[in-house]
Amino acid sequence: MYTDHHSAPAGHTPASPRPPHPPRVAIVGSGISGLAAAHTLRGLADITLFEAGDYFGGHTHTVDMTLPNVHGVTTTFGVDTGFLVLNERTYPNLLALFAQLGVPIAKSDMSFSVQAPGAAPGGGPLEWSGCSLSTVFAQRRNLLNPRFLRMLADIVRFNRITTRLAEQGADLRDNSPLLQPLGDFLRAQGFSNEFRDWYFLPMMGCIWSCPTDQMLAFPVATMVRFCHNHGLIQVTNRPQWYTVEGGARQYVQKITANIADKRLSTPVQQVLRDGRGVRVVTEGHVERFDAIVLACHSDQALRLLGGEASANEREVLGAIRYQPNRAVLHTDRSVLPKSERAWAAWNYERSASTSVESAQVCLHYLLNRLQPLPVMQPVVVSLNPQREIAARHVVGEYAYDHPVFDLAAIRAQARVPALQGQLNTYFAGAWTGYGFHEDGLKSGLHAARALIDAHRLAPTAQCTAALPGVFA
Numbered sequence: 001m002y003t004d005h006h007s008a009p010a011g012h013t014p015a016s017p018r019p020p021h022p023p024r025v026a027i028v029g030s031g032i033s034g035l036a037a038a039h040t041l042r043g044l045a046d047i048t049l050f051e052a053g054d055y056f057g058g059h060t061h062t063v064d065m066t067l068p069n070v071h072g073v074t075t076t077f078g079v080d081t082g083f084l085v086l087n088e089r090t091y092p093n094l095l096a097l098f099a100q101l102g103v104p105i106a107k108s109d110m111s112f113s114v115q116a117p118g119a120a121p122g123g124g125p126l127e128w129s130g131c132s133l134s135t136v137f138a139q140r141r142n143l144l145n146p147r148f149l150r151m152l153a154d155i156v157r158f159n160r161i162t163t164r165l166a167e168q169g170a171d172l173r174d175n176s177p178l179l180q181p182l183g184d185f186l187r188a189q190g191f192s193n194e195f196r197d198w199y200f201l202p203m204m205g206c207i208w209s210c211p212t213d214q215m216l217a218f219p220v221a222t223m224v225r226f227c228h229n230h231g232l233i234q235v236t237n238r239p240q241w242y243t244v245e246g247g248a249r250q251y252v253q254k255i256t257a258n259i260a261d262k263r264l265s266t267p268v269q270q271v272l273r274d275g276r277g278v279r280v281v282t283e284g285h286v287e288r289f290d291a292i293v294l295a296c297h298s299d300q301a302l303r304l305l306g307g308e309a310s311a312n313e314r315e316v317l318g319a320i321r322y323q324p325n326r327a328v329l330h331t332d333r334s335v336l337p338k339s340e341r342a343w344a345a346w347n348y349e350r351s352a353s354t355s356v357e358s359a360q361v362c363l364h365y366l367l368n369r370l371q372p373l374p375v376m377q378p379v380v381v382s383l384n385p386q387r388e389i390a391a392r393h394v395v396g397e398y399a400y401d402h403p404v405f406d407l408a409a410i411r412a413q414a415r416v417p418a419l420q421g422q423l424n425t426y427f428a429g430a431w432t433g434y435g436f437h438e439d440g441l442k443s444g445l446h447a448a449r450a451l452i453d454a455h456r457l458a459p460t461a462q463c464t465a466a467l468p469g470v471f472a
């Protein structure tokens with residue numbers, strides 16, 4: 001349980017009195033990381049939330065669509081185009097936050113399918129999905145395709161090997177063989193190209209929105225630890241996945257409702273620091289704050305600090321790169337596998353050309369499977385679509401950059417705690433963890449906690465309740 005060092009029993013003089021005025025804190029970025037920091041600091045600090053975009057939420061981006069519902073009546077409903085799912089095992093803080101805010105969740109489907117053009121024996125597309133035995137063999141001819149059967153055998157072997165590694169405790173010590181890049185590991189263990197191209201890279205690409213060449217450079221330990229924790233390499237006892245019913249913007253709205261000073265379409269241009277605090281430069285304005293939480297991406301944070309960044313900040317933030325992704329929300333079913341039997345919640349499309357493949361991952365989220373939607377018509381978010389989607393089907397297009405977790409990045413992450421609070425600057429972002437929502441949430445909580453401690457702000461009951469994992 002968190003020990004409240006700063007409040008004292010009635011009748012006693014507190015050892016470290018709270019400052020007379022709450023500190024003025026700027027938070028840059030309204031993704032989960034910035035919102036988590038703001039939520040934790042509410043009532044303790046005087047917060048100003050800066051958001052460059054024209055909506056709050058960052059990668060939490062619910063968009064309204066209007067389509068005929070199952071009864072033929074035109075209806076408007078929210079769909080998520082970025083953050084979509086969480087599970088009961090590895091998102092304890094997010095689940096606690098949703099429960100605290102009264103945000104409704106519903107069960108989600110985490111099935112995945114693969115389309116590999118030209119990979120079928122006759123030269124056509126190979127299609128399969130992991131929903132059931134019938135969908136694994138959605139193309140019945142694969143029952144007699146030795147390459148396909150080899151892939152299936154390799155999946156079983158891979159799950160066995162990696163589960164054993166995880167149980168032994170995959171570590172990141174400098175001499176650990178598990179620092180080996182994934183590509184070398186797959187070769188050394190004799191996994192087939194079919195396993196790599198039709199299962200492993202698609203699955204990992206879906207999870208990390210990460211292209212093939214980056215994926216193959218991942219350290220084995222990171223992949224093993226992550227997949228084990230998320231139940232991705234277990235055949236049984238997989239965690240249940242959930243989504244926010246009606247759209248994830250609901251939690252964004254609930255948190256921002258409590259922030260008096262929140263500014264949309266207000267990109268911070270520069271952050272200047274001195275002995276008295278921090279100055280935030282926006283277009284035509286310079287404002288003074290006592291502290292700042294940079295809850296934007298690592299590369300964006302480094303740009304804001306510019307030439308004033310310390311050597312440590314430059315090294316750490318500079319080592320964690322971001323990769324651009326283009327997301328298109330649409331209703332064009334032609335991007336999904338030809339055989340409807342092979343449709344899944346996450347549909348990976350392998351590129352016909354290897355060069356495109358290694359540049360960007362292409363996957364199609366079938367939102368009807370991921371979220372409870374009132375319509376039958378397929379609603380799809382395509383990440384980096386390889387084929388153009390007809391404009392008449394397109395609802396919107398969005399840019400969502402994703403962190404790249406190579407070995408340099410993973411080593412740099414270990415140095416983030418040492419940056420916190422230097423020159424009244426705190427860092428938060430999903431980039432400090434595995435890149436997921438729980439990571440962003442935890443990073444915001446940690447940044448807020450460091451700020452609370454540095455400014456001797458007494459954690460209140462509401463604050464402790466907002467930090468079940470971090471303050472426990």
Ligand SMILES: Cc1cc2nc3c(=O)[nH]c(=O)nc-3n(C[C@H](O)[C@H](O)[C@H](O)COP(=O)(O)OP(=O)(O)OC[C@H]3O[C@@H](n4cnc5c(N)ncnc54)[C@H](O)[C@@H]3O)c2cc1C
Nearest residue numbers: 029031032033052058059082084085268296400430436437
């Ligand atoms: C397509 C896609 C789907 C995903 N789905 C899931 C999922 O289902 N589950 C999951 O756990 N994770 C998912 N993720 C991962 C997701 O990125 C993280 O979960 C998380 O939302 C990232 O939060 P963040 O706060 O670190 O960054 P962001 O949400 O990107 O927030 C950063 C914010 O900072 C703002 N900003 C940047 N610079 C400035 C500036 N100079 N001034 C002011 N504001 C600025 C940006 O506009 C943005 O709003 C997905 C990612 C992608 C790309």
